[in-house]
Amino acid sequence: GTSLKQSISEETLYVGQQTIVTLSLLSDQQLVDASFSDLRYDGVWKEDLGKERSFRRMIDRREFIVHQLRHALFPLRPGEVTIPRRVMTVTQLEPTGRPMGRFGLDLFDPNFFGFNRKRSVKLQSKPVTLQVKKLPPVPANLSNLSSQHVLVGDTSLSLGYNSEPLKVGDSVTVTYELKTEGNANPLEELPIHFPKTVKVYPETPQLEKKVVGNRLEFHKQFRYSIVPLNGGDIEIPEVQLLYFVPEIGEYRTANARPVKLSVVGLPSDTVVGASTVISAPQIQPTEPSYAPYEELTFAQRMNRQLSLPLAVVVSAMLALLAVLSFLAYEVFRRRSLGFANLREVDNASTLGDLKGVFLRQLSKRLSASANLKTRQELQFALEKNQVEPGLSHQIVTLFDDFEFSQYGKEDTLFHEVRERTKALLSKFR
Structure with a gap:
């Protein structure tokens, strides 16, 4: 037989928390075609979880071929969110029996030699309902880190740059790499305090998505070209990024160590402590929010590809x-x-x-x-x-x-x- 099943990894979760929906097509017949009537989602941010995968499975001593399609979903609002039933039409080959005529086997029937017959079958899965909880208020000691988009899930932040001394007017590239199970798509800036003794040229963040086990992991690079305007020792303070751990219901911070530059040239007359901040707009510190789902426009997709060689x-x-x-x-x-x-x-x-x-x-x-x-x-x-x-x-x-x-x-x-x-x-x- 042939059947279609829909399952979800987390049915009760927080806004922005990752859950995996899996559509499984099981069949012991030879399939020649299959198509979904609709795969839209409402109330969630959707990401593909790799390519379709196929494998064999024994069920009640019968061998089935299992085809799976997986998506990573991130709820956008609290309350009930329903993943609708899915409808799929498949065309399968079924063996035909030997045809019988008046005098036994009919030698002139086109199915005499055992050719398979095509049959179209419509399959339906059951709907799935998510119970989505609101993110709790941000604690007072972390309220200054609250931003428009809070990552939900394991998150880390690392730093890389050339620490060799440089001259006034030369540039050094500072790279922050974010790794998270939260949805990093809407996060376009980090809360970095740059001193006024440097000129900053930010590059377009580069996002890479990796499938790790049964989870989707986001790797996002934030690169900045830093040009010192004066000599002396310059420090870019530690970067702290707020995120929420759903398993324990607590907020934490992902930290990147300070950047320390030694610049050869005239010492700076500007107080190093004075700084400018590149960060997402601040919101109410005790009310975390989650960015809405916005598909990239064609122009945005093209803009992100401009760095590729002609x-x-x-x-x-x-x-x-x-x-x-x-x-x-x-x-x-x-x-x-x-x-x-x-x-x-x-x-x-x-x-x-x-x-x-x-x-x-x-x-x-x-x-x-x-x-x-x-x-x-x-x-x-x-x-x-x-x-x-x-x-x-x-x-x-x-x-x-x-x-x-x-x-x-x-x-x-x-x-x-x-x-x-x-x-x-x-x-x-």
Whole structure:
């Protein structure tokens, strides 16, 4: 049998907490096509969790093929959120029984040789309801770190830069790397206090998503080019990023150590303690919030790709042109081959010649190692190439007519058999 199931890893969770929804298609039949009618989600931020995966599983001593599609969901609001039932249409191959006629097995039935029959089946999964809790107030001792978007889940922050001395006017790149199970998409800035003794050039954050076990992990890099304006020792203070741990219901901070630069040049007359802050806008410190789900626009997607070399685009265009040229050549070649084959049929003058042309052309189309000669060889080649049952039956019937024609009048059969031969070769290219 074939069935569709929908499951969720966490049914009770906080706003912004990650949960994994898994759609599993189980079947002990051979499937040739499958499609969902709708996979939209409401009230959650959705991310794909890798590609579809397939594996085998024994259930009640029967082997099933399991196809799974997984999404990581992040609830956007408290309350009940329903993941609707999913509807999938699959086309499966089912073995047909040997057909019976009045006198036993019907040798002329197209299903006699055990070809499979296609059947369309509509499957439905059950809906799933999430119970989403509101994030608790931020403690007073962390209220100064509260921002517009709070990460929910394990989070860490690391720092990397060249600590060698540099000159006034030179630049150094400072990189902060965020790793979190929370949704890092809306987080565009870190709360960094830069002293006024440096000029800061922030780069566009780079986001990478990794599947780790049955979880989605976000890796986001924040890079800044720092140019000292004065000499002396310059320090960029420790960075603290607030996040929430749902397993214990507490807020914590991910910390990156201070940046310490030694600059050769005139000492700064500016107080190092005076600083500017690059961070997300502040909100009420005791009321954490979660950024809304906004799909990237086409312009935004293109903007994030501007750093890729133009050569990649040119190479892709050239590859596309090459593929189109090959396809055009293949269509022309097949048409030319078809016309040549039909001319060969027209040039045949006897039923024997016509049979030879027919079997030679079939041997090419069926990739036979040698020219087909017997009915058994023909049937085996048709079944091996999974030729559509109706067409296969017509081909075998025409072969039989060639065999029977040697006992009849050739003049009355030749024209009819030649037209049938041309029609079948035109269909089967």
